[in-house]
Amino acid sequence: MNIARRTEELFSAHQRNINGRTDRLFMGLMLFQWLGSIAAAFWISPKTWSGPMSQTHIHVWAAVFLGGAITLLPVLLALKRPGQTPTRHVIAAGQALMSALLIHLMGGRIETHFHVFGSLAFLAFYRDWRVLITASVIVAADHLLRGFYWPQSVYGVLSVSNWRWAEHAAWVVYEDVFLVRSCLQSIQEMRDIAWHRARLEDTNRTIQEEIGRRTAELSSSEKRFRVLVENAADAFFLADAEGRFIDMNRRACELLGYTREELLGMTVMDISPGFSRAILEQLAVTLSFQGQALREGKHRRKDGTTFPTEVSLGLADHDGRQCFIALVRDISERRKMEARMQQSEKLSAVGQLAAGVAHEINNPLGVILGFSQGMSRQVKAGDALRCKTLVQNLLTFARTSQSDRGVISLNETIQQAMALVETQVKLTSVSLQVGLAKGLPMVLGNKNQLQQVVLNLAKNAIDAMPNGGTLSIATELLESKPHSWICLKVADTGTGIPSALLQKIFEPFFTTKPVGQGTGLGLSLISEIVQKHSGTLDVTSRPGATVFTVKLPVRTGREMEECLRALETQKPAMASVVPYHKV
Amino acid sequence: MIRIDLWTAVSLWLSIVCLGMAGLQRYETKPGTAAAAPVRWAADSRIAPPAGRMILLMALHPRCPCSRASIGELDGLMARARGRVSAFVLFYAPAGAAQGWEKTGLWRSAAAIPGVTPLRDDDAVESRRWGALTSGQTLLYDAQGRLLFSGGITSSRGHSGRNQGTEAVHALIMGEKTSPRGTPVYGCALTAARPKVDGGI
Numbered sequence: 001m002n003i004a005r006r007t008e009e010l011f012s013a014h015q016r017n018i019n020g021r022t023d024r025l026f027m028g029l030m031l032f033q034w035l036g037s038i039a040a041a042f043w044i045s046p047k048t049w050s051g052p053m054s055q056t057h058i059h060v061w062a063a064v065f066l067g068g069a070i071t072l073l074p075v076l077l078a079l080k081r082p083g084q085t086p087t088r089h090v091i092a093a094g095q096a097l098m099s100a101l102l103i104h105l106m107g108g109r110i111e112t113h114f115h116v117f118g119s120l121a122f123l124a125f126y127r128d129w130r131v132l133i134t135a136s137v138i139v140a141a142d143h144l145l146r147g148f149y150w151p152q153s154v155y156g157v158l159s160v161s162n163w164r165w166a167e168h169a170a171w172v173v174y175e176d177v178f179l180v181r182s183c184l185q186s187i188q189e190m191r192d193i194a195w196h197r198a199r200l201e202d203t204n205r206t207i208q209e210e211i212g213r214r215t216a217e218l219s220s221s222e223k224r225f226r227v228l229v230e231n232a233a234d235a236f237f238l239a240d241a242e243g244r245f246i247d248m249n250r251r252a253c254e255l256l257g258y259t260r261e262e263l264l265g266m267t268v269m270d271i272s273p274g275f276s277r278a279i280l281e282q283l284a285v286t287l288s289f290q291g292q293a294l295r296e297g298k299h300r301r302k303d304g305t306t307f308p309t310e311v312s313l314g315l316a317d318h319d320g321r322q323c324f325i326a327l328v329r330d331i332s333e334r335r336k337m338e339a340r341m342q343q344s345e346k347l348s349a350v351g352q353l354a355a356g357v358a359h360e361i362n363n364p365l366g367v368i369l370g371f372s373q374g375m376s377r378q379v380k381a382g383d384a385l386r387c388k389t390l391v392q393n394l395l396t397f398a399r400t401s402q403s404d405r406g407v408i409s410l411n412e413t414i415q416q417a418m419a420l421v422e423t424q425v426k427l428t429s430v431s432l433q434v435g436l437a438k439g440l441p442m443v444l445g446n447k448n449q450l451q452q453v454v455l456n457l458a459k460n461a462i463d464a465m466p467n468g469g470t471l472s473i474a475t476e477l478l479e480s481k482p483h484s485w486i487c488l489k490v491a492d493t494g495t496g497i498p499s500a501l502l503q504k505i506f507e508p509f510f511t512t513k514p515v516g517q518g519t520g521l522g523l524s525l526i527s528e529i530v531q532k533h534s535g536t537l538d539v540t541s542r543p544g545a546t547v548f549t550v551k552l553p554v555r556t557g558r559e560m561e562e563c564l565r566a567l568e569t570q571k572p573a574m575a576s577v578v579p580y581h582k583v
Numbered sequence: 584m585i586r587i588d589l590w591t592a593v594s595l596w597l598s599i600v601c602l603g604m605a606g607l608q609r610y611e612t613k614p615g616t617a618a619a620a621p622v623r624w625a626a627d628s629r630i631a632p633p634a635g636r637m638i639l640l641m642a643l644h645p646r647c648p649c650s651r652a653s654i655g656e657l658d659g660l661m662a663r664a665r666g667r668v669s670a671f672v673l674f675y676a677p678a679g680a681a682q683g684w685e686k687t688g689l690w691r692s693a694a695a696i697p698g699v700t701p702l703r704d705d706d707a708v709e710s711r712r713w714g715a716l717t718s719g720q721t722l723l724y725d726a727q728g729r730l731l732f733s734g735g736i737t738s739s740r741g742h743s744g745r746n747q748g749t750e751a752v753h754a755l756i757m758g759e760k761t762s763p764r765g766t767p768v769y770g771c772a773l774t775a776a777r778p779k780v781d782g783g784i
Contacts, residue, residue, distance in 0.1 A: 045648030045741065049718075051707070051775035052677035057648060058610050066603035073596040086589055090596075097600050104607065108742055150608050152738040152746070 003198045010194035015127075020083035022125045026091045027078040029122065033098050034071040037063040041105060059105055070097045088123075092131045095119040096138035100146070104153050113168070120175055127187055129180040136176055140169040235328040240321060243268035243280050255330060257302035268324075271299050273306060284322070287315045299328065307332050338528065345521050346452065407560065408447045410486055410552065411436045411475060417454040418473070424459060429468030437476045440486055443552050444563055449529045456522040457490040457548050463513065464494030464546060477554075484554040485535075489547055496543040505539070526550075611739045614767030615717025624728030625712050630671050630702070633726050637756060639670040640722040642704070642715035645687040647771035652743035653719035654692045656736040660749060661698050664756045668723075670699040675718070675773050678706035707773045718770035723752055731755045734766030741769075 041063035047054040074094035077087040099115045106112040116139050123131050143165035146154040155164055229236050235252035239245050245263050253260055256271055269275050275297070287293055292314045298306045312327040418434060425432045454473070461471045472491040478484060497505060504510045506527045511520035530537045535552040555563065587595075624632045630640070641657060643650050654672075661670060672693045674685040685703050693701045704710050713722055714733075723732040732755055738746035748766035755761055 047646070048649075049644050049647050049771040051644075051675070051772060052680070053775050054646070058607065059648075062603070062607045066600065066607065069596070069599050069603060073592060086593075090593060093593075093597070100604065104604070104611075108744065146604075146608070150612060150739070152742045152744060153608060153611060155744070 003195070003202055006198040006201065007191070007195045010197050011191050014190050014194060016083045019088060019126060019128075023078040023082045023087055023091065025125065026095065026122070027075050030071045030074055030091070030094060030098065033102075034063075034067045037067045037098075037102060037105060044105075062101070063105065067098070067101055070094050070101060088126050088128065088131050089134045092123050092135040093138050095123065096135045096142070099139065100142045100154075104146075108153050108155055110155075116172060117175055120172065120179060124179040124183055127183045127190070129183040132176050132179055132183070136169070136172050139172055140165065143168045233329075235330075237268075237324070237326040237328065238316070238318065239268055239324045239326065240318075241284065241323070243277070243324075246318065246323060252328070255301075255328065256299065262302075268326075273298055273300050283313065284315070284324075287313060287324075291315075296331070308335050310334075338525075341521055342449075342452065342525055345456070345525055405444060405446045407442045407564070408445055408450070409440070410443050410450065410488065411440055413447050413450050414454050414473065414475065414488070417451040417458075420455060421458040421462075421471075421473075424462050425471065428462055428465070430462050430465050431468075431470050433470060433472045433474075435472070435474040437474075440475060440477055441484075441554050442560075443486055443533075444555050444560060445533045445552065446529075450533075453526050453529055453550060454488070454490070456526050457550075460522065461490055461492035461494065461546070461548075464492050464496075466494075469493035478551065485551040486554055488550040488552075490550075491545065491547040493544050494546060496546050497539070497541040499541075502539065502541065506537075611742070612769075613740075614735070615719075615770050615772060617765075617768065618714040618716060618720045618722075618733055620714040620720075620722050620730055620733040621712075622730045624724055628712055629709065632728050633669075633724055635726050637668040637726055637731075638724045639668050639752070639756075640713055640715075640724070641670065641672045642707075642710040642713065642718065642720045642773060643672055643674055643689060643693070644718035644771045644773055645674045645676075645685040645689050647689075647718040649737075649741040649770045650689060650718045651692075652737040652741050653721070653735070653770065654689055654696075655743040656746070656749045657693070657699065657721075658696050660736070660753055660756070661696050663753055664698075666698065668698065668756050670696070672699060672701045673704040673707075673709050673713075673715070674701055675707050675710060676703050676705050680705070710773050716773055717768040718773055720768050720770075720773075721748065721752065723755055732764050734763075735768035735770070736766075737769050739769050 038060070041057065041059040045057040045059045048057045071094065074087075074091040077084075077090050081087045096116070096119065099113075099119055102115050103109070103112045120132055120135060123135055143154055147165040148162070151164070229249045230251075232249060232251055235255045236249040237245060237252055238247040244267050248260065248263055253263065256263070258266070268280060269277065283293070292312065295311050295313065297309055297311060299309045300306050308331050310329045310331045312329075314325045316323050316325045414434075414436060418432075422432065458471060458473065465471070470493050472489070474489045474491075476487045476489075478487050501512070506523050508524040509520035510524075527537050530550055530552075533552055535550060538549040538551075540547050540549075624638075626632070630638075632638075639657075639660075641653065643653065657670065657672070661668070674690055674693075676685040690701050693699050702709070707715075710716075710720075713720075715722070717735075719735045719737060721732070721734060721736050722730065725731050732748075732752050734748050734751075736746065736748040736752060737743060738748075746766075747763050751761045751763045751766065755764075
């Protein structure tokens with residue numbers, strides 16, 4: 001709206017308010033004056049006498065009826081038409097007439113003329129100078145007429161100058177000058193106030209519109225965000241520092257089988273077996289340094305069943321409080337796929353190993369066949385036993401992997417795998433060097449999976465030396481604070497891995513081998529297995545020297561017991577954040 | 584229902600008020616019954632005749648509100664006369680009225696004026712002797728007992744202030760010649776019966 005127009009509206013409203021208020025003031029004042037004049041008449045001249053007889057004095061009747069007549073119309077208009085221009089002019093006239101009546105009833109006492117000046121001051125409350133003019137004209141006319149015909153009633157004396165009315169009127173004008181000036185100033189101030197308020201309203205409206213627009217944008221953004229979150233395939237959780245859920249998406253409810261209301265009354269500990277308040281606090285510290293973390297674990301549904309999950313964690317500020325944001329992904333299917341891939345990779349290895357095995361078996365069998373033809377009893381028992389062991393190891397390796405972990409000897413695991421590695425080595429011109437450190441601590445792990453690590457790394461090393469070379473397999477104990485590690489190194493003197501490819505070799509399906517010779521899953525599976533053992537996998541490579549280093553943590557006896565106990569009860573994945581592998 | 588235009592109502596209102604004011608004015612300026620005062624000192628009066636001093640007589644109804652102005656004017660006159668005149672104020676009391684009936688505020692005001700003697704006038708006997716029928720009637724006799732002035736010393740009912748009566752009396756006391764020797768009297772009737780008597784000198 002136009003500010004000037006709004007200013008005029010506000011000014012008019014303010015003026016109407018003042019006029020209405022002043023009308024009510026005068027309504028009360030005039031009624032009070034009327035009653036006051038009646039009381040004064042009763043007090044001063046209650047009766048007129050005729051000898052011993054008396055009757056009500058005419059002043060009393062004048063106060064009642066004439067005063068009433070003067071008061072009637074202004075009061076009626078103040079009631080029926082408050083705030084209107086004619087009303088305040090009639091009130092001004094009535095007030096001036098009341099002054100005339102009072103002056104008359106008081107015998108023209110000069111003191112009563114103060115009523116005129118007081119009335120003008122009250123009329124100035126209207127802040128309308130025209131009202132003062134109306135009252136002043138009535139006063140002047142009263143003085144002029146009564147001063148001419150009955151001067152004693154207005155001046156208290158009989159003989160006065162014909163211009164006495166002008167003297168009285170001049171004093172009224174004198175007061176009017178100041179009152180009119182005051183009225184004009186007030187009007188200007190009212191206009192200024194109205195203008196400022198109109199400006200303020202305009203600014204406020206602009207701000208409101210801006211807020212409305214931004215609120216709509218925010219609402220739209222919030223809706224889009226809500227749609228994204230609610231329709232996400234993963235579960236989102238927002239939890240406070242104590243682990244109490246603050247919010248979650250629909251997928252979270254579906255995943256866990258709880259209603260949203262139920263989850264809002266629960267904590268992280270209620271749905272995460274093995275999770276504790278201490279772990280939560282440790283997690284907060286870790287996140288405050290790292291910013292985010294990825295962990296795997298298990299979650300429990302409402303029906304008590306558990307399922308493997310991958311949890312991406314972060315910290316966020318919500319309403320001034322630090323909160324956890326968790327993106328939980330059900331990895332049951334992935335786990336099954338990984339198991340199948342491991343088995344597939346293993347069978348692929350078996351296929352390749354079969355050639356070596358056939359070659360190994362072929363020679364003893366040829367000997368056995370030759371000698372058997374001569375019915376000779378000189379069979380080489382050692383070769384037959386070696387064949388048996390070889391076939392046994394192959395069967396063991398090909399067996400479907402079990403995820404059960406236990407306390408195992410890494411050296412023993414390596415030695416069992418070496419029987420298979422040796423068959424490969426014999427088919428090439430690669431020489432094998434094995435250096436296993438004695439007295440290594442036991443490790444917590446899956447024997448079958450660790451054998452797969454050794455076999456795959458050895459096989460890759462052999463493949464990297466098509467023209468022959470040396471394959472070295474060694475173990476050692478790396479003692480350091482706070483953790484000690486058992487280290488497995490598989491080194492070759494092959495062609496090496498270009499530095500540009502080092503970043504990619506752990507990615508699934510990445511391979512440099514010809515089609516049909518490699519699946520590209522070997523190193524990614526090794527990496528996965530090592531991570532699950534809380535270990536690290538490093539590689540350094542240059543032409544003629546490539547070393548893969550697997551480090552597995554050394555557990556203390558107590559840690560070992562706790563882990564085993566946990567594995568027995570629930571198997572909650574790892575008890576600490578899984579670090580990413582380093583390349 | 585009759586709907587009256589605002590300006591008609593205002594005109595009607597102003598007319599009523601003006602008529603009321605005029606009626607009131609007419610009442611205020613309507614003089615009471617004039618006195619037929621004896622031109623010589625009434626020998627049968629209980630007030631002693633002048634003995635070398637002028638005497639001012641005033642008849643008042645003690646309960647007439649209009650007569651306050653008369654007492655006020657008398658006070659002014661006595662102050663200005665500076666002892667040249669003795670004054671007696673006859674306060675009406677109805678026949679058989681208890682003692683003290685007449686002792687109102689007017690009595691006390693009169694008594695407080697130096698040179699003024701208030702007297703109770705039972706049944707207006709003394710007032711009638713002096714021909715006074717309206718409260719505020721003032722008579723001035725010279726030292727020889729001759730009537731100098733008879734009339735009121737206010738310009739209308741209850742209105743004090745300079746007026747012809749006061750000025751005439753003052754002039755006569757001061758020995759000056761003055762034209763009006765009689766003025767209208769404004770006040771309550773001293774007696775219930777108002778015989779129609781022409782007053783004034």
